[in-house]
Amino acid sequence: xxxxxxxxxxxxxxxxxxxxxxxxxxxxxxxxxxxxxxxxxxxxxxxxxxxxxxxxxxxxxxxxxxxxxxxxxxxxxxxxxxxxxxxxxxxxxxxxxxxxxxxxxxxxxxxxxxxxxxxxxxxxxxxxxxxxxxxxxxxxxxxxxxxxxxxxxxxxxxxxxxxxxxxxxxxxxxxxxxxxxxxxxxxxxxxxxxxxxxxxxxxxxxxxxxxxxxxxxxxxxxxxxxxxxxxxxxxxxxxxxxxxxxxxxxxxxxxxxxxxxxxxxxxxxxxxxxxxxxxxxxxxxxxxxxxxxxxxxxxxxxxxxxxxxxxxxxxxxxxxxxxxxxxxxxxxxxxxxxxxxxxxxxxxxxxxxxxxxxxxxxxxxxxxxxxxxxxxxxxxxxxxxxxxxxxxxxxxxxxxxxxxxxxxxxxxxxxxxxxxxxxxxxxxxxxxxxxxxxxxxxxxxxxxxxxxxxxxxxxxxxxxxxxxxxxxxxxxxxxxxxxxxxxxxxxxxxxxxxxxxxxxxxxxxxxxxxxxxxxxxxxxxxxxxxxxxxxxxxxxxxxxxxxxxxxxxxxxxxxxxxxxxxxxxxxxxxxxxxxxxxxxxxxxxxxxxxxxxxxxxxxxxxxxxxxxxxxxxxxxxxxxxxxxxxxxxxxxxxxxxxxxxxxxxxxxx
Amino acid sequence: xxxxxxxxxxxxxxxxxxxxxxxxxxxxxxxxxxxxxxxxxxxxxxxxxxxxxxxxxxxxxxxxxxxxxxxxxxxxxxxxxxxxxxxxxxxxxxxxxxxxxxxxxxxxxxxxxxxxxxxxxxxxxxxxxxxxxxxxxxxxxxxxxxxxxxxxxxxxxxxxxxxxxxxxxxxxxxxxxxxxxxxxxxxxxxxxxxxxxxxxxxxxxxxxxxxxxxxxxxxxxxxxxxxxx
Ligand SMILES: Nc1nc2c(ncn2[C@@H]2O[C@H](COP(=O)(O)OP(=O)(O)O)[C@@H](O)[C@H]2O)c(=O)[nH]1
Ligand SMILES: [Mg+2]
Numbered sequence: 001x002x003x004x005x006x007x008x009x010x011x012x013x014x015x016x017x018x019x020x021x022x023x024x025x026x027x028x029x030x031x032x033x034x035x036x037x038x039x040x041x042x043x044x045x046x047x048x049x050x051x052x053x054x055x056x057x058x059x060x061x062x063x064x065x066x067x068x069x070x071x072x073x074x075x076x077x078x079x080x081x082x083x084x085x086x087x088x089x090x091x092x093x094x095x096x097x098x099x100x101x102x103x104x105x106x107x108x109x110x111x112x113x114x115x116x117x118x119x120x121x122x123x124x125x126x127x128x129x130x131x132x133x134x135x136x137x138x139x140x141x142x143x144x145x146x147x148x149x150x151x152x153x154x155x156x157x158x159x160x161x162x163x164x165x166x167x168x169x170x171x172x173x174x175x176x177x178x179x180x181x182x183x184x185x186x187x188x189x190x191x192x193x194x195x196x197x198x199x200x201x202x203x204x205x206x207x208x209x210x211x212x213x214x215x216x217x218x219x220x221x222x223x224x225x226x227x228x229x230x231x232x233x234x235x236x237x238x239x240x241x242x243x244x245x246x247x248x249x250x251x252x253x254x255x256x257x258x259x260x261x262x263x264x265x266x267x268x269x270x271x272x273x274x275x276x277x278x279x280x281x282x283x284x285x286x287x288x289x290x291x292x293x294x295x296x297x298x299x300x301x302x303x304x305x306x307x308x309x310x311x312x313x314x315x316x317x318x319x320x321x322x323x324x325x326x327x328x329x330x331x332x333x334x335x336x337x338x339x340x341x342x343x344x345x346x347x348x349x350x351x352x353x354x355x356x357x358x359x360x361x362x363x364x365x366x367x368x369x370x371x372x373x374x375x376x377x378x379x380x381x382x383x384x385x386x387x388x389x390x391x392x393x394x395x396x397x398x399x400x401x402x403x404x405x406x407x408x409x410x411x412x413x414x415x416x417x418x419x420x421x422x423x424x425x426x427x428x429x430x431x432x433x434x435x436x437x438x439x440x441x442x443x444x445x446x447x448x449x450x451x452x453x454x455x456x457x458x459x460x461x462x463x464x465x466x467x468x469x470x471x472x473x474x475x476x477x478x479x480x481x482x483x484x485x486x487x488x489x490x491x492x493x494x495x496x497x498x499x500x501x502x503x504x505x506x507x508x509x510x511x512x513x514x515x516x517x518x519x520x521x522x523x524x525x526x527x528x529x530x531x532x533x534x535x536x537x538x539x540x541x542x543x544x545x546x547x548x549x550x551x552x553x554x555x556x557x558x559x560x561x562x563x564x565x566x567x568x569x570x571x572x573x574x575x576x577x578x579x580x581x582x583x584x585x586x587x588x589x590x591x592x593x594x595x596x597x598x599x600x601x602x603x604x605x606x607x608x609x610x611x612x613x614x615x616x617x618x619x620x621x622x623x624x625x626x627x628x629x630x631x632x633x634x635x636x637x638x639x640x641x642x643x644x645x646x647x648x649x650x651x652x653x
Numbered sequence: 654x655x656x657x658x659x660x661x662x663x664x665x666x667x668x669x670x671x672x673x674x675x676x677x678x679x680x681x682x683x684x685x686x687x688x689x690x691x692x693x694x695x696x697x698x699x700x701x702x703x704x705x706x707x708x709x710x711x712x713x714x715x716x717x718x719x720x721x722x723x724x725x726x727x728x729x730x731x732x733x734x735x736x737x738x739x740x741x742x743x744x745x746x747x748x749x750x751x752x753x754x755x756x757x758x759x760x761x762x763x764x765x766x767x768x769x770x771x772x773x774x775x776x777x778x779x780x781x782x783x784x785x786x787x788x789x790x791x792x793x794x795x796x797x798x799x800x801x802x803x804x805x806x807x808x809x810x811x812x813x814x815x816x817x818x819x820x821x822x823x824x825x826x827x828x829x830x831x832x833x834x835x836x837x838x839x840x841x842x843x844x845x846x847x848x849x850x851x852x853x854x855x856x857x858x859x860x861x862x863x864x865x866x867x868x869x870x871x872x873x874x875x876x877x878x879x880x881x882x
Contacts, residue, residue, distance in 0.1 A: 282729065284727050352733075
């Protein structure tokens with residue numbers, strides 16, 4: 001039976017002490033160095049000895065030498081060993097990055113050894129994200145290019161096992177921080193304690209609101225109405241069939257007693273035996289004061305996030321790294337907290353450790369499901385950054401001013417969003433909003449259509465803001481794809497929020513802004529802008545994250561990334577790049593990757609992260625040239641692509 | 654509890670190895686029985702949906718390996734159980750005598766709230782065994798004992814545990830329900846598990862839920878995440 005662990009299974013555990021303590025906040029970005037684009041210029045040297053044909057040939061070459069997983073593994077480690085060497089040879093006087101894929105490239109191509117024709121960026125910043133000074137090297141990772149999906153999987157597996165002892169720390173997004181030491185004061189008349197089925201979530205004054213608003217609550221009965229009887233997509237899937245086992249990524253959430261809470265596929269109660277096995281495994285290590293973190297078995301990776309009284313487990317063969325998967329489990333955990341608050345959950349399990357939590361979160365599985373989906377398609381989770389709607393700054397500022405002037409006392413945050421892109425956010429000067437909390441809001445809106453039809457008023461806990469208490473969100477679509485969120489700590493401020501909305505809508509209409517907002521939102525849902533707008537012919541797609549603003553932007557996903565499958569594949573490519581570049585042992589600043597279907601460039605500085613996809617046969621010098629052009633374009637458009645200074649309410653006093 | 658979900662009950666089965674824990678579970682869930690002895694390693698899990706007083710519940714049955722007691726799986730393993738089933742072999746006195754320590758140890762490890770009211774069920778199994786079969790069984794166990802990797806209990810021969818004695822013990826422990834079963838012949842198994850489910854359900858009492866305190870926002874609560882939004 002399942003507890004028998006096969007000897008082939010590699011267990012990775014221990015080392016939890018320092019590595020389990022991720023950042024509480026996004027990486028410190030107060031790097032005072034100016035980060036103007038000029039500091040990081042890639043330029044192609046027109047060295048005569050480096051005909052563009054070289055790189056092209058290298059790309060084309062790849063078909064003939066498909067390395068096995070083993071050789072891929074070896075060559076990667078070789079190339080890593082040569083990191084230093086390459087940085088030595090690339091000391092560039094003027095601080096500009098030049099492409100010197102000349103002799104080195106050809107020489108190594110001939111012998112089949114990895115090509116490292118990188119240049120060091122001599123702008124060493126004292127601290128990179130991982131606190132290490134690194135030399136960057138343009139690495140041609142032809143050896144791990146993607147020949148077919150499976151091949152890729154195996155190779156990554158190989159890579160991973162090569163670095164298995166390297167435990168990766170969650171990066172930007174740690175969802176586990178406690179809510180801080182906010183001073184809490186009772187503003188709400190304390191509701192009488194009720195039983196589960198009759199808890200205070202559902203005991204709000206419904207009747208006097210019925211005329212104007214539909215009350216959203218997480219009470220299971222309410223939700224089943226609101227969601228028109230939500231049918232979990234794979235809810236009926238039989239876990240004994242291959243369809244179930246073949247899913248690329250499973251999520252399981254269980255209580256620390258081993259009782260099922262959520263399964264991404266199948267009926268969680270019917271797979272309660274698996275939950276028991278998971279609990280037994282965890283318990284086994286817990287007895288020795290050890291923590292089970294990851295099991296790598298064949299092409300599957302089992303990642304554990306222990307957040308007593310909850311355990312979260314991911315079983316994946318998606319090729320994502322341990323830390324990426326653990327981050328995703330962290331988001332699922334945050335989603336549960338947003339429904340219950342941390343304090344409520346802890347209290348419940350302190351009273352009864354055999355508690356069946358499903359009764360309490362019933363109806364919100366839809367948001368766990370949608371989160372699972374969103375994390376496969378929306379790069380914001382991986383980047384720990386949010387996406388803004390592309391629109392002229394002038395309009396954004398004007399809209400922000402309308403919101404700012406509508407401020408009333410209990411209003412804490414006012415947001416306008418297309419479901420997954422931020423239009424503008426008004427906040428108190430002393431409070432910013434964490435991207436992880438915003439992601440939960442995005443997921444709430446995109447996970448259910450229930451908010452599109454009426455004004456809603458719902459309790460929500462934003463764990464980064466405060467995981468002990470609920471805020472209350474007024475949610476209302478004021479135009480197609482334009483959703484307004486007004487967040488208040490006061491549960492009785494529905495009517496005030498509703499009139500704020502009224503004021504804002506009037507203000508926007510008077511200024512003729514609502515119609516243009518709607519247009520931009522419609523365009524934004526498609527992608528906001530296209531790669532064509534950049535005027536760079538070979539460029540197919542890119543992700544640009546401003547680390548200072550914790551925001552990212554990307555163009556519309558057009559051909560060849562128009563299908564969902566292609567999108568997911570591209571995101572996986574970005575994820576692999578991201579993982580490789582942020583690896584704790586040898587973080588990279590630059591990564592050049594020639595894949596079968598595209599050539600990718602990854603570029604990380606303390607100011608930004610760029611991932612760009614080009615055609616498969618593009619030479620490195622061309623990539624360098626285009627990337628510089630792209631950066632210039634982004635800098636020029638920055639104030640419409642990003643929100644460079646989000647206004648605070650105080651500005652409009 | 655106004656939940657659309659079926660309640661899930663965690664049921665742990667304990668007792669010396671060889672008394673028929675795995676067989677009982679298999680008989681109950683899969684309606685199957687095998688004469689072959691297959692030692693349980695660590696733990697086995699089975700799931701079954703049952704109707705208890707018109708209420709559908711899911712039983713998550715945790716079958717354990719008796720030989721190593723609690724050491725093998727860790728304390729956390731027993732946490733949050735809704736019912737504990739103590740099994741002995743009616744033909745084996747020692748397996749009955751250890752029930753007391755199984756019970757005590759469970760209470761220590763699982764430390765349930767209100768241990769005096771925690772639902773146990775006692776099962777005396779293998780009531781179908783006749784003299785001749787017992788002799789065969791004796792032989793089997795002798796053979797097994799020869800294998801040093803299996804820590805099999807010492808079979809004491811054909812000493813029947815009288816029903817009286819068992820019932821007296823159950824009564825002394827706060828009226829633990831008592832069943833005599835045969836996993837082999839499917840005698841009384843269904844009834845025993847029905848009671849297990851019913852009593853486990855009593856553990857599923859309502860939990861007091863306070864709505865957390867609201868947040869007071871002032872400049873003291875300042876949260877700056879270093880981002881522009
Ligand atoms: N005659 C008879 N044999 C049984 C009965 N239950 C179990 N056995 C046998 O006893 C042996 C041990 O059973 P098993 O379920 O593995 O015991 P466990 O170690 O407590 O799990 C097996 O050979 C079974 O076939 C029963 O009710 N009657
Ligand atoms: Mg057994």
